[in-house]
Amino acid sequence: MKKSNAELLHGTLELLILRLIRSKKRHGYEIAKQIQAFSKDTLVVGQGSLYPALHRLEHKGLIQSSWGKSETGRRVKFYEPTESGAAQLKEEVSYWEEFSGIINLIIREG
Amino acid sequence: MKKSNAELLHGTLELLILRLIRSKKRHGYEIAKQIQAFSKDTLVVGQGSLYPALHRLEHKGLIQSSWGKSETGRRVKFYEPTESGAAQLKEEVSYWEEFSGIINLIIREG
DNA sequence: ATATATATGTTGACTATCGACATGTGAGAT
DNA sequence: ATCTCACATGTCGATAGTCAACATATATAT
Numbered sequence: 221m222k223k224s225n226a227e228l229l230h231g232t233l234e235l236l237i238l239r240l241i242r243s244k245k246r247h248g249y250e251i252a253k254q255i256q257a258f259s260k261d262t263l264v265v266g267q268g269s270l271y272p273a274l275h276r277l278e279h280k281g282l283i284q285s286s287w288g289k290s291e292t293g294r295r296v297k298f299y300e301p302t303e304s305g306a307a308q309l310k311e312e313v314s315y316w317e318e319f320s321g322i323i324n325l326i327i328r329e330g
Numbered sequence: 331m332k333k334s335n336a337e338l339l340h341g342t343l344e345l346l347i348l349r350l351i352r353s354k355k356r357h358g359y360e361i362a363k364q365i366q367a368f369s370k371d372t373l374v375v376g377q378g379s380l381y382p383a384l385h386r387l388e389h390k391g392l393i394q395s396s397w398g399k400s401e402t403g404r405r406v407k408f409y410e411p412t413e414s415g416a417a418q419l420k421e422e423v424s425y426w427e428e429f430s431g432i433i434n435l436i437i438r439e440g
Numbered sequence: 441a442t443a444t445a446t447a448t449g450t451t452g453a454c455t456a457t458c459g460a461c462a463t464g465t466g467a468g469a470t
Numbered sequence: 471a472t473c474t475c476a477c478a479t480g481t482c483g484a485t486a487g488t489c490a491a492c493a494t495a496t497a498t499a500t
């Protein structure tokens with residue numbers, strides 16, 4: 221696992237963000253920690269990827285933010301999906317399934 | 331499927347190439363057609379991605395090429411994996427499985 | 441003759457990730 | 471008191487891989 225996740229993360233980060241904030245409002249730092257936790261430290265999203273991705277998604281109107289307080293009492297920016305963000309998530313999941321299905325097929329039968 | 335496959339293809343193209351030439355020697359054009367066929371036209375790899383990827387892999391010593399004739403009688407460059415290319419394929423498949431497992435987990439339980 | 445599919449290759453633009461840097465706060469240790 | 475660490479948001483320049491478009495050439499079918 222020496223290889224950086226740059227290449228594969230490419231294209232799935234927005235899906236992951238949308239999915240993680242669908243369950244509940246989360247702030248950026250929390251999203252990064254969640255990804256790291258789910259992956260048992262295999263996938264580590266740097267701030268230089270995460271925050272631009274959040275701003276990108278917000279700019280596209282797929283997520284919206286609001287300032288609030290974290291469990292630890294700190295000032296944080298919570299994100300939640302907009303309606304079009306929820307729709308986008310469905311599309312991205314469906315495309316991911318199709319895409320990963322193709323990769324698996326070629327791995328099996330290529 | 332309006333979305334271009336740029337983002338997701340990123341990081342899996344070398345895996346696909348290595349896998350497809352593991353079964354038998356193939357030339358570039360054939361590899362592209364194979365990916366397109368397996369994916370039923372969902373994944374279309376342009377020449378601007380494919381040929382640089384082949385040269386990259388050859389430069390890294392993961393594949394080797396030899397000129398020959400295609401079934402249609404044309405002069406083509408056949409590629410096959412080197413020993414380290416075969417090893418690299420195993421690693422990439424294993425990493426792909428881990429990676430896609432994480433994405434699927436987050437999609438299910440995020 | 442001409443168009444199409446086969447076949448290899450290059451180029452410049454784009455874009456998302458990366459590592460490093462910058463800034464600030466709250467909690468616990470010394 | 472001070473210091474370090476985890477928390478938390480953000481920017482910046484470099485890197486790298488894909489893309490569309492272009493360039494070239496041959497064999498086959500119309």
